[in-house]
Amino acid sequence: MTKSKKxxxxxxxxCGLSQLSTMPVTSSDEDPLGIIEDATIIVENETVRWVGPGxxxxxxxxxxxxxDLGGRxxxxxxxxxxxxxxxxxxxxxxxxxxxxxxTYEEILAAGGxxxxxxxxxxxxxxxxMADAARPRLQRMLAKGITTVEIKSGYGLSHTxxxxxxxxxxxxxxxxxxxxxxxxxxxxxxxxEVSDPAEYVDTIITKMLPDIQxxxxxxxxxxFCESGAFDVDSCRRILESARDMGFGLKLHxxxxxxxxxxxxxxxxxxxxxxHVDHASDEDLAALAAAGTVAVLLPSATLYLGxxxxxxxxxxxxxxxSMALATDCNPGSSPTEDLGLVASLGCAVLGMTPEEALxxxxxxxxxxxxxxxxxxxxxxxxxxxxxxxDEDVRDVREIPYRMGCDRISQIxxxxxxxx
Ligand SMILES: [Zn+2]
Numbered sequence: 001m002t003k004s005k006k007x008x009x010x011x012x013x014x015c016g017l018s019q020l021s022t023m024p025v026t027s028s029d030e031d032p033l034g035i036i037e038d039a040t041i042i043v044e045n046e047t048v049r050w051v052g053p054g055x056x057x058x059x060x061x062x063x064x065x066x067x068d069l070g071g072r073x074x075x076x077x078x079x080x081x082x083x084x085x086x087x088x089x090x091x092x093x094x095x096x097x098x099x100x101x102x103t104y105e106e107i108l109a110a111g112g113x114x115x116x117x118x119x120x121x122x123x124x125x126x127x128x129m130a131d132a133a134r135p136r137l138q139r140m141l142a143k144g145i146t147t148v149e150i151k152s153g154y155g156l157s158h159t160x161x162x163x164x165x166x167x168x169x170x171x172x173x174x175x176x177x178x179x180x181x182x183x184x185x186x187x188x189x190x191x192e193v194s195d196p197a198e199y200v201d202t203i204i205t206k207m208l209p210d211i212q213x214x215x216x217x218x219x220x221x222x223f224c225e226s227g228a229f230d231v232d233s234c235r236r237i238l239e240s241a242r243d244m245g246f247g248l249k250l251h252x253x254x255x256x257x258x259x260x261x262x263x264x265x266x267x268x269x270x271x272x273x274h275v276d277h278a279s280d281e282d283l284a285a286l287a288a289a290g291t292v293a294v295l296l297p298s299a300t301l302y303l304g305x306x307x308x309x310x311x312x313x314x315x316x317x318x319x320s321m322a323l324a325t326d327c328n329p330g331s332s333p334t335e336d337l338g339l340v341a342s343l344g345c346a347v348l349g350m351t352p353e354e355a356l357x358x359x360x361x362x363x364x365x366x367x368x369x370x371x372x373x374x375x376x377x378x379x380x381x382x383x384x385x386x387x388d389e390d391v392r393d394v395r396e397i398p399y400r401m402g403c404d405r406i407s408q409i410x411x412x413x414x415x416x417x
Pocket of ligand 1: 082083084251326
């Protein structure tokens with residue numbers, strides 16, 4: 001008797017959704033968003049158990065508690081698959097310098113750039129790092145983002161990189177979102193190191209084993225760019241990481257062509273991110289490897305770049321496209337994934353459907369979490385957002401430039417906002 005009572009309490013019906021986008025794991029041309037009208041979601045133990053038109057609901061759920069969502073539009077909680085939200089300080093000075101025409105190199109020479117952020121971040125202890133990131137994550141939640149990937153990469157030493165990763169672990173119990181942790185020790189060569197090869201050795205022989213032992217990261221990422229790490233160094237780091245069981249990611253082809261995208265495809269990385277300058281051969285390799293391209297239009301736009309990765313080329317090549325904020329203090333200080341979806345359409349030429357899949361199911365694919373988050377399918381965590389009364393279609397998110405018409409947010413079936 002106690003058991004059936006418990007089951008009743010843990011099972012809930014969310015009904016009265018005029019339009020629900022389920023974001024199916026496999027896209028179809030006819031219905032990429034998986035639209036259901038007059039939809040019902042049955043949630044059991046924080047997980048989607050059944051989803052479909054209310055009229056087709058199975059008999060077995062007849063007596064469970066009901067939440068009527070009043071004829072509104074809903075979709076899965078958004079997934080931001082590329083962020084750097086743990087950092088100290090800001091880059092306000094750099095922002096002004098850039099508007100006055102200073103180049104990246106000139107800003108670095110004037111004492112700005114990434115090393116400013118490294119200095120500010122190194123000055124924080126583990127809890128202070130978490131304290132700096134938490135309000136950012138809370139604002140992201142208010143914008144409907146229920147899964148967030150966070151990278152290290154502003155520590156750049158064994159001590160400080162592990163401290164950043166531990167702060168991400170700490171945040172997991174402090175915010176409702178699901179957090180994914182990525183080690184980006186190869187972000188830039190630290191200022192105090194004269195020999196980049198020595199730093200790469202430290203990453204491989206000291207940092208990676210300790211990160212693995214403490215289970216501090218799901219992915220290992222590298223910044224493969226001239227001025228950061230070359231293809232050979234990235235290969236060494238990623239092959240070691242792969243052998244240790246980490247998922248692989250790369251920042252590649254953001255500022256120019258280096259061959260990083262091809263390396264990512266060759267190593268079957270989960271995602272290659274930026275890819276602004278990737279060639280058609282690179283895209284063919286990504287498609288063959290099943291590697292997701294994570295497009296970050298807000299970063300390209302913010303830096304005044306002209307070379308946007310046009311969606312048509314990725315579509316033609318058959319590459320999965322995800323979108324992310326790249327939230328970081330230097331090149332993309334935004335927490336608004338809905339705005340990024342708008343940029344995906346307006347600047348990259350994605351369809352509204354591609355942009356919406358790019359911030360949900362395809363972003364989940366870029367985190368190896370397909371079927372767990374980013375889709376409302378049986379077995380997925382019951383993360384969903386309910387839009388305001390005057391929203392009649394989910395495509396209004398990219399259309400209205402930003403995800404600010406949210407009336408309710410549910411994480412694992414519980415209201416959080
Ligand atoms: Zn990044």
